Amino acid sequence: MEIIEWTESLSVGIAKVDEQHKMLFRMMEELDQAIRNNEESDVVEDVLTNLFNYAQSHFSLEEELFRKYKYPETALHELEHQRFIAKAFAFKERLSTRRPGLAIELLNFLSGWVHNHIELTDKRYSKHLRGCGVS
Structure with missing residues (x-):
């Protein structure tokens, strides 16, 4: 299992958002350690x-920024968030079965989703928000 680590290449150029993304990566590392131990x-x-x-x-922070700065892809981005939450909670429910390997499967999902979401989706909104003066 390979946890994807935060690198500056994942920065969206908006300080508060980058701060929160870094925290998500730290929390995934904490989850990884709990599983490994x-x-x-x-x-x-x-x-x-x-x-x-x-x-x-x-x-919620991202979606608030979208509304405030009239991001044109708000509905699509919010849908991605909703799908993530649904899938993540479904995984969490399945963890109670104690099936071997499920926690690692969940961690791989989280790590891959967060990385891809930042690279492919968040960087699109960052251009719009930075164009509106958000930094």
């Missing part, structure tokens, strides 16, 4: 709950 399932679940709550808070 074979922590009790309730420890993994607590880390995961914190990560999901933080992700939802982050999505």
